[in-house]
Amino acid sequence: MKTTISVIKADIGGYVGHSGMHPALMALAEDELEEAKKQGKIIDFFVAHAGDDLELIMTHTKGVDNAEIHELAWNIFKKGADKAKEMGLYGAGQDILSDAFSGNVKGMGPGVAEMEIEERPSEPIVVFMADKTSPGAWNYPLFKIFGDPFNTAGLIIDPKLHDGFIFEVLDMKEGKAIKMRCPEEMYDLLALIGAVEHYAIKNVYRKDGIIAATASTQRLSYIAGKYVGKDDPVMIVRAQSGFPAVGEILEAFSLAHMVAGWMRGSHWGPLMPVSMKDANCTRFDGPPRVVALGFQVKDGKLIGPKDMFDDPAFDLTRKRAQDITDYIRRMGPFEPHRLGLEEMEYTTLPSVLEKLKDRFFKVD
Numbered sequence: 075m076k077t078t079i080s081v082i083k084a085d086i087g088g089y090v091g092h093s094g095m096h097p098a099l100m101a102l103a104e105d106e107l108e109e110a111k112k113q114g115k116i117i118d119f120f121v122a123h124a125g126d127d128l129e130l131i132m133t134h135t136k137g138v139d140n141a142e143i144h145e146l147a148w149n150i151f152k153k154g155a156d157k158a159k160e161m162g163l164y165g166a167g168q169d170i171l172s173d174a175f176s177g178n179v180k181g182m183g184p185g186v187a188e189m190e191i192e193e194r195p196s197e198p199i200v201v202f203m204a205d206k207t208s209p210g211a212w213n214y215p216l217f218k219i220f221g222d223p224f225n226t227a228g229l230i231i232d233p234k235l236h237d238g239f240i241f242e243v244l245d246m247k248e249g250k251a252i253k254m255r256c257p258e259e260m261y262d263l264l265a266l267i268g269a270v271e272h273y274a275i276k277n278v279y280r281k282d283g284i285i286a287a288t289a290s291t292q293r294l295s296y297i298a299g300k301y302v303g304k305d306d307p308v309m310i311v312r313a314q315s316g317f318p319a320v321g322e323i324l325e326a327f328s329l330a331h332m333v334a335g336w337m338r339g340s341h342w343g344p345l346m347p348v349s350m351k352d353a354n355c356t357r358f359d360g361p362p363r364v365v366a367l368g369f370q371v372k373d374g375k376l377i378g379p380k381d382m383f384d385d386p387a388f389d390l391t392r393k394r395a396q397d398i399t400d401y402i403r404r405m406g407p408f409e410p411h412r413l414g415l416e417e418m419e420y421t422t423l424p425s426v427l428e429k430l431k432d433r434f435f436k437v438d
């Protein structure tokens with residue numbers, strides 16, 4: 075039996091503002107998924123939130139891009155958005171870009187990360203969920219986990235990891251992808267994935283083609299043609315025996331690296347790893363944060379979750395994230411706190427330029 079792990083998420087309304095999730099929406103999603111489990115549509119599930127994003131973690135045997143599973147998630151988001159509207163929650167239905175479901179939630183607003191696996195006797199996975207950032211936020215940690223021996227000792231000392239990994243990189247603006255081998259093509263790979271607003275790592279494979287990690291790479295801003303929020307990505311990473319150890323995976327988040335998002339989706343800020351109880355974005359609607367839930371998957375059952383960043387070992391990272399926050403906030407509307415012009419085009423800048431366009435005069 076092959077097991078599919080589907081993480082499908084959407085912002086269907088924030089509480090309060092864009093900071094967090096109302097318990098009523100989580101309860102609605104839990105009830106719906108409990109029913110789907112009873113009916114045998116899914117094997118197991120867990121409902122979480124990262125800031126104002128509702129995260130549906132599901133297991134089943136239907137493969138990736140399955141219409142029934144996508145429709146299940148879509149209907150929960152629609153119902154939840156109606157509830158959010160009723161309650162006057164903020165930005166109710168923010169990620170519901172269409173009224174009619176067309177067989178796949180991709181391109182309709184929600185974010186999706188899915189993988190179909192042949193379960194190992196012990197199958198540890200970590201599901202990462204971020205708020206106030208965008209898919210490129212995973213480039214740095216995914217490279218650290220699967221490409222950097224200073225992060226992942228196993229790349230050097232574990233014969234099963236020593237061959238390296240294949241990175242599938244998506245050009246988010248052109249909608250095309252490339253598979254690159256690491257370490258052989260490491261410098262070319264880094265040349266692309268360092269441009270986090272243009273390229274995003276979509277999948278990582280072992281050299282034998284087995285899936286190791288997968289990330290959501292939907293970009294709402296490009297889907298909708300105007301700014302409708304950042305895309306608050308999710309990803310699934312497999313751990314141990316032939317993959318990086320859980321600790322090597324988590325180690326990649328110990329920097330609080332800079333990501334795009336935060337206030338109004340228009341600022342650079344540190345990605346702060348937090349426990350579930352701290353998955354609320356407050357200061358300047360942030361700083362951007364990431365939660366990590368660990369599971370052991372057994373016959374499709376989700377044994378867990380374990381709240382992986384609920385650990386004082388990440389206190390120093392959190393302190394650093396707050397120091398960076400304090401520092402960079404002082405820059406106000408100046409780059410590089412505020413995003414560059416290209417990323418700002420869906421906000422007020424075009425209208426400011428339009429208003430001023432006749433007042434520009436030629437200079438020699």
Ligand code: 13P
Nearest residue numbers: 313314315316318319321
């Ligand atoms: P595995 O090869 O069993 O994944 O062991 C690596 C490990 O757990 C080191 O921390």
Ligand code: 13P
Nearest residue numbers: 092303304337338339359
């Ligand atoms: P979300 O993308 O999480 O809804 O946040 C939008 C925003 O404007 C935050 O300031």
Ligand code: MG
Nearest residue numbers: 085088092126
């Ligand atoms: Mg929101």
Ligand code: MG
Nearest residue numbers: 126127205306
């Ligand atoms: Mg959000």
